[in-house]
Amino acid sequence: MKISASALLLSGCSVNGFGTVDYDVYESDGAIIERLEAAGFHLDTQRDTFSLSFGWYASTRIFEKDCLGQAPSLRDLPPELNFRTLHGVGMFANATELEFALGISERFRLRPIDGQTSGFRKIAFAPENPNQTKFETNEEHNCGRRF
Numbered sequence: 001m002k003i004s005a006s007a008l009l010l011s012g013c014s015v016n017g018f019g020t021v022d023y024d025v026y027e028s029d030g031a032i033i034e035r036l037e038a039a040g041f042h043l044d045t046q047r048d049t050f051s052l053s054f055g056w057y058a059s060t061r062i063f064e065k066d067c068l069g070q071a072p073s074l075r076d077l078p079p080e081l082n083f084r085t086l087h088g089v090g091m092f093a094n095a096t097e098l099e100f101a102l103g104i105s106e107r108f109r110l111r112p113i114d115g116q117t118s119g120f121r122k123i124a125f126a127p128e129n130p131n132q133t134k135f136e137t138n139e140e141h142n143c144g145r146r147f
Helices: 005-011 065-070
Strands: 013-015 021-028 031-044 050-064 081-093 098-110 121-124 134-137
Touching: 031 065, 050 065, 050 134
Parallel strands: 013 031
Antiparallel strands: 021 031, 031 050, 050 081, 081 098, 121 134
């Protein structure tokens, strides 16, 4: 019996990381990596973003490991890096942007650097191998700042 790809996508549904998703959180060198993959309809209303997608959606967020103890959960921390991939149709919005995507879309975003301080952030990130991410900084911890 053949099952078409569209039938498989229709059977998947997830909201904020719950449902038919593959969700992992793991540590790397100086970083905490949050990885989510979802097929079908996916709704995300966490943090400062609203997104609705249909197709295959993947999100990788990198957090400073030293900030983990300064917040109740990862959902309360601003990511240092946010990488998103969509194969399908999607709508994404936050306080300053509105984006519509059709087809294959990728988005790579770094936390903005504060103009009031000096320092560096070094992130070695490979989307196909996020568990090998390395994060290093000499900045004061900006754990409470929003992304």
